[in-house]
Amino acid sequence: MIVILKEHPNPKQLDNLKAWLTSMGLKIHESDGVNHQILGLVGDTSRVDIDLIQALDIVEDVKRIQEPYKNANRKFHPRDTVVTVGDTRIGGGHFAVIAGPCSVESEEQIVGIAKAVKAAGATLLRGGAFKPRTSPYAFQGLRATGIELLLEAKRETGLPIVTEIMDLSQLNLFEDVDVIQVGARNMQNFEMLKELGHLHKPILLKRGLANTLQELLMSAEYIMSGGDCEVILCERGIRTFENYTRNTMDVSAIPALHTLTHLPVIADPSHATGRSAMVRPMALAAVAAGADGLIIEVHNDPQHALCDGPQSQTPEEFAGTMEKIKQVRKLLFDGNGGVE
């Protein structure tokens, strides 16, 4: 971190600043420019509040050189993290597709879809038991029953399951869930992130609607600072002025995150676009940009889904999409068909 001082700083304030920085264990390397004196801070600056320093009367500007995240930082962990869930691996050249309905509705529905997506090549099953809905009057999910039905589908198909937690009070229901999803609206629910970091279970962390990549990585850092928890990052669309699509899928987040972090990065074209006809082209775009996986909504009868029908593919459409995904993966990234 570099602190650029204003011209002729008040000496007493400067002494205070240096004392405070030293008290945080930092070493200060001073250098005099022509107009501006510069303090270079050496040590672990991830604890330093850049906004606070910026506000000081004697400071012209501050520049962070070291990223404020450590566990998630590729600079300190150059090798790709490979997350293992049952027989599936994600990251480091391993590609996985998570598929399933928006909401779990019945045993027949979830088992049926699980079999269909497994047949098409998906290696994990998703399904919402607790549903974050904008309106209190909308269907809120089958909750505990939904998780039981997911586990039933897992028993029938062998697919590990991924489902979203909305509050820590639900945590005891997630014991047998293979991957716990943190939704976009909870990306900065810091108390929950801290708790999840103690579980030693893979966490699927979705990017918030208006969160930067650095904020996403700081939220991953919250989870990772809890222990040896593995985090899968997920781009699912950001909020912009454009409203033809529900959100704007930031495909460039995929190569950007691969530069910044060693964690696997997947994409959710269903929620990002909110339109079933756009799922396939955007899934392929994410694969071409280097995504380590996808999460795709599949429904047996989109017109009668209790929620989010607009963005679901039918099993037939999904099977066609999987075929293309495998081909693009194979072409661009490896020799084994792209999907493990």
Next chain:
Amino acid sequence: MIVILKEHPNPKQLDNLKAWLTSMGLKIHESDGVNHQILGLVGDTSRVDIDLIQALDIVEDVKRIQEPYKNANRKFHPRDTVVTVGDTRIGGGHFAVIAGPCSVESEEQIVGIAKAVKAAGATLLRGGAFKPRTSPYAFQGLRATGIELLLEAKRETGLPIVTEIMDLSQLNLFEDVDVIQVGARNMQNFEMLKELGHLHKPILLKRGLANTLQELLMSAEYIMSGGDCEVILCERGIRTFENYTRNTMDVSAIPALHTLTHLPVIADPSHATGRSAMVRPMALAAVAAGADGLIIEVHNDPQHALCDGPQSQTPEEFAGTMEKIKQVRKLLFDGNGGVE
């Protein structure tokens, strides 16, 4: 709600749609346009998922006429809600200023600031005990001790206290807190909103960084659907491309919300701008636009605050700001000095 059908809809699908709408208790009023048949839905459409209908093959477009919120809707409750907290009232012509430090740091600090802001005319005390921080390495607040210190400041000054809850597991600590704040990052933490609705305590609900006014009102609706809970809405800046200010304070949200809802609307110029020099002009702008109150950060020593120093005023600056606020309120809105 109006459903515009595509030309020549499949008759069987149309029958299914009508049956489904009827099953939700809606009456259907059909009318034939020249190219497009139109279904007008009569009844409580707040439960209808507009995205789902939009996705149907036979539907060209859907238009919601009735807003999806009811308890918060001024159309159904034309009279301003007046929230009473101790001797203070907010809304319906009553104006209140909530002031205090970003974080509670010590008894001396919080009691000292409480006395200073009370002397300047503030009628509620704020202070963070649980702090939502982007980085896990930043100061997370004094937590339970912070709430005890706020209660001590309340005993010393008589000011009711406002502080933020970050997770339902903290709820038992908030029994004596007068107003519970839901922060921007938790605006769509629906499980928490539902629980808070059962408390019969005023809730200060901050607008999320990237949430529309309608979404803010839907979150108020979550709280209000729980019982007779009173909600104070707070504009605190939205995320835009401009980065000179920390966020962009949407002053127009104040008159807009006053049109849409009967709930009181306050503004937080400290967090919205992130710059102490901008707090006064933006506080006055909010007052001129009709805000029912303000929440302003005040610190005894901004240069040593543990967090968010950049946006805090000193007690002296705050007293000057209060003086101007009172004058503008008196000029524009009433004869009693603008602050109760």
Next chain:
Amino acid sequence: MIVILKEHPNPKQLDNLKAWLTSMGLKIHESDGVNHQILGLVGDTSRVDIDLIQALDIVEDVKRIQEPYKNANRKFHPRDTVVTVGDTRIGGGHFAVIAGPCSVESEEQIVGIAKAVKAAGATLLRGGAFKPRTSPYAFQGLRATGIELLLEAKRETGLPIVTEIMDLSQLNLFEDVDVIQVGARNMQNFEMLKELGHLHKPILLKRGLANTLQELLMSAEYIMSGGDCEVILCERGIRTFENYTRNTMDVSAIPALHTLTHLPVIADPSHATGRSAMVRPMALAAVAAGADGLIIEVHNDPQHALCDGPQSQTPEEFAGTMEKIKQVRKLLFDGNGGVE
């Protein structure tokens, strides 16, 4: 267009409204809902100002059913437009890559790059003669000389040229330019769009930084309403809160525009990301999403480019990118190698 009236509209105002709508050549089809009377407008509603109707006292809401663009609308022109430039075609299954430096700097530079990109498979040469720069102190391009050098490179290689016009006063210099580019900042320079529509020359229209897809299509409509001009649309990144990339490339604009319009759609991964390392993955993402072409910056010596160096590829990198592009095109879209 459907106009939903408020309950109990003033009869005189309603008569005025109907008379005004009729005077625009529209037929009015009235239908009575339970609470709301509805006017269905039949005829060419593209001239109707929806905001004006929305503002009337007696109007609850207005809903446009027909898109306000006609010439660019796929509904009225279902077949893909194929733009022909010399031996190159774009759209309707034909894919083209436009490559070259940000700015034309010298004959040696532009001819050298032209030969390199042609060898790698590009079919059009780009290069900036007039440069829109945020700062008046930055290099503004070689201007007329730049165009002469581009024409020299065209003579040497046979590649048609694409370059940006910044003001109508420059138009006489563009007589021999094959494709005139309208930059993002001029997307709503309506006087220029109108004039360009009279040229019978292909126009490359870049999406503005904060413009919706509908606005992009309305700008295409300005050009197309001038005559039989052909327009190539270009997604080049939109402005969002994320600042790791220079802009956020809206890859979903590609399939979205293909649904809405028959015009070819290309993407500019160089400007969208502002980072050379991201050009290849984002180019491939655009191809996978169905783009009809790409525009890619290539520089012989990125470290000494006079502008926009950060986003340029070297000829060697470009050749590698072209190889991958051809493979993905061939895999997903056709049997001829993907690039004509």
Next chain:
Amino acid sequence: MIVILKEHPNPKQLDNLKAWLTSMGLKIHESDGVNHQILGLVGDTSRVDIDLIQALDIVEDVKRIQEPYKNANRKFHPRDTVVTVGDTRIGGGHFAVIAGPCSVESEEQIVGIAKAVKAAGATLLRGGAFKPRTSPYAFQGLRATGIELLLEAKRETGLPIVTEIMDLSQLNLFEDVDVIQVGARNMQNFEMLKELGHLHKPILLKRGLANTLQELLMSAEYIMSGGDCEVILCERGIRTFENYTRNTMDVSAIPALHTLTHLPVIADPSHATGRSAMVRPMALAAVAAGADGLIIEVHNDPQHALCDGPQSQTPEEFAGTMEKIKQVRKLLFDGNGGVE
């Protein structure tokens, strides 16, 4: 400007960089940090392309200390610029209201409104002759005739006139126009800005829909670098995700610009909100935040305006708004009634 080098930079590349910087007339002040060598650049860095340096292999990061604008920079010109137009002054404590219709429609209309707004206290008349409309099918303004009618209204009332130029080819028609307006869509029409800088006439420069404050100031710099031209800056709403209002009026731009520049800053609540009921509260908010003036749409018959009716006030509403504006100005800023 400070250039932070990567560890162990290639010595030859470093020599090249230093030679290039020196060739631009900059002095280089080197200082060694612990991990990072730092180059401090001294001299006129406004010509240096920060993106270009950022892209170099040996550069970790670059930080601009000096703003890239000079003529518009308050640091170099601490005293407020006061723009004089006829008997009216704007800036430096002088407040002016520009009022009039969106479009000039007829002599009767523009003269009638001019008289009404003058009576209410406006000191400049606005009216659109050339209208930038999203749709080519919408009314494009009376053009040359519109300017003649504005001049007629000026003769009748003595009010100086403000109207928008859309293309340099229209410039000869603007000879007698007192203040030339550059609209939001042309804020980065750099060729036009350069030309206008030679006119020695005040320019009203509106902020683009998605432009930062720094970009606005760079566009002012384009104009000011042409000569002694005076520029009035105007906040008129930015594009965000919120769509209840047409745009989001960034009230905080007013105090922010007052810090960054000596130029006068006005606000346009009519276009920013797009709703006539919000014009008064947002006008007062802008005044309270320190605006040097306002531009307000007034129409004799909002329901029949040819464009932008939704955002116009009637003369009666405008007179009431003016009364409140004068009172707030007097209260907060001076003793002379707030409006000169």
